[in-house]
Amino acid sequence: MMSAGRHLLPLALLLALQATLCRGACVEVDSDTEAVANEGFKLGCISCKMRGEVPATASVNWYFMASDETEFSHLYSYEDVTGNIIDPRFDERLFWNGSKNTKDLQDGSIFILNVTYNDTGTYRCTFSRVLMYTNYEFETNTNKTIKMNVVPRITRGMASILSEVMMYVSIIGLQLWLVVEMIYCYRKISAAGEEALRESASRKSSRRLP
Known part of the structure; x- marks a missing residue:
């Protein structure tokens, strides 16, 4: 269990860093x-x-x-x-x-x-x-x-237990959101790169025409 947690932590940090480059993340916790x-x-x-x-x-x-x-x-x-x-x-x-x-x-x-x-x-x-x-x-x-x-x-009352459960739910939800954000950013950057390549190819073709 501890070993799995050690592997998940770097992944979560990487996802958080990549999503932050596109847009900052904020989670409201009671x-x-x-x-x-x-x-x-x-x-x-x-x-x-x-x-x-x-x-x-x-x-x-x-x-x-x-x-x-x-x-x-x-x-x-x-x-x-x-x-x-x-x-x-x-x-x-x-x-x-x-x-x-x-x-x-x-x-x-x-x-x-x-x-x-x-x-x-x-x-x-x-x-x-x-x-x-x-x-x-x-x-x-x-x-x-x-x-x-x-x-x-x-x-440690019931409210504390529920609060801890909600904290873990929020963390899981945030990680899923970060994955979505990372995919969105990747697609956006990839689309921009493909558009730039098409424009470059179009310019080269126009230069070759007599």
């Missing part, structure tokens, strides 16, 4: 929801851009509602490659863990250090994306809600 007290925890938030060939900019805002509260408060904002902690309860404990060195954000995840029981509650991630077409701009907004629970130690 965030974990169970954090351990006094440890770090990643709040995942991924919003894939459906039109990969269209340039875009995006900003991400996080909101937090503690388990004993009834309204969300602004927690964190990230825009123009700059993050800003707004809720003082998370000062020096919260860091950007999403897309790096780009304004075209697709991963808006954050990381919380030294999680406390007071961090239990509902988190909301909001993506504001502007797609820049030739003659106009189109704005989209995406919201993702995460209910986080803080426990003394990690427990």
